[in-house]
Amino acid sequence: MVDLILVGFMGSGKTTVGHLLADFIHRPHLDLDQMIVAHSGQSINQIFTEHGERYFRELESKTLASALSEDGVLSTGGGTPVSLTNRQLLHEANIPVVYLKTSPEIILERLQDDHTRPLFRTLDKNRLIELFQERESYYEQSADIQVITDQKTPSEIVHEIKVNIRKMNVARD
Numbered sequence: 001m002v003d004l005i006l007v008g009f010m011g012s013g014k015t016t017v018g019h020l021l022a023d024f025i026h027r028p029h030l031d032l033d034q035m036i037v038a039h040s041g042q043s044i045n046q047i048f049t050e051h052g053e054r055y056f057r058e059l060e061s062k063t064l065a066s067a068l069s070e071d072g073v074l075s076t077g078g079g080t081p082v083s084l085t086n087r088q089l090l091h092e093a094n095i096p097v098v099y100l101k102t103s104p105e106i107i108l109e110r111l112q113d114d115h116t117r118p119l120f121r122t123l124d125k126n127r128l129i130e131l132f133q134e135r136e137s138y139y140e141q142s143a144d145i146q147v148i149t150d151q152k153t154p155s156e157i158v159h160e161i162k163v164n165i166r167k168m169n170v171a172r173d
């Protein structure tokens with residue numbers, strides 16, 4: 001079963017932190033985008049260009065449903081919790097969900113030279129802030145824990161997640 005799920009906006013560090021955390025706790029790392037690429041044989045850019053965003057979202061939902069029964073730490077894509085179906089899947093899985101919260105200014109810095117995120121390339125700063133605000137409540141609704149990532153290294157974030165999960169488990173006992 002999946003141990004932990006990471007959600008957050010593009011560039012919040014879900015892939016980076018998920019990989020590091022999985023290594024740290026000796027579990028596999030599952031990255032939804034990487035699973036979609038592996039299954040489809042196409043890059044995220046190719047899927048968006050050749051089939052459109054709606055088709056990508058269908059693949060994303062199907063891949064999420066199957067990923068939840070695999071073992072490891074699951075990094076979602078930035079758009080995953082936007083769909084109600086996906087939020088229900090996350091909720092019903094009953095697995096701790098961590099929201100990596102990153103401010104739009106930092107996201108712009110981190111992704112300024114990135115060309116692998118088709119949606120990001122279409123956004124100017126104002127539209128990025130709007131999309132961030134549109135999506136923020138979905139991340140918040142889906143998550144049990146929030147970790148602010150601005151000015152923190154991936155290792156510091158992994159440490160903070162571990163401390164929070166431990167507190168959550170103590171509170172449950």
Ligand SMILES: Nc1ncnc2c1ncn2[C@@H]1O[C@H](COP(=O)(O)OP(=O)(O)O)[C@@H](O)[C@H]1O
Nearest residue numbers: 009010011012013014015016110149152153154
């Ligand atoms: N805490 C961090 N501090 C600085 N750079 C980071 C941090 N987390 C991720 N990055 C960088 O930001 C970019 C996007 O990270 P990534 O893990 O792919 O984000 P996501 O999967 O949430 O879109 C990468 O270049 C990564 O190295």
Ligand SMILES: O=C(O)C1=C[C@@H](OP(=O)(O)O)[C@@H](O)[C@H](O)C1
Nearest residue numbers: 009010011033077078079117118
């Ligand atoms: O926010 C989004 O809608 C998307 C985020 C991407 O994942 P990351 O959040 O890992 O960049 C990827 O799923 C796709 O480009 C769409």
Ligand SMILES: [Mg+2]
Nearest residue numbers: 014015033077
């Ligand atoms: Mg990612």
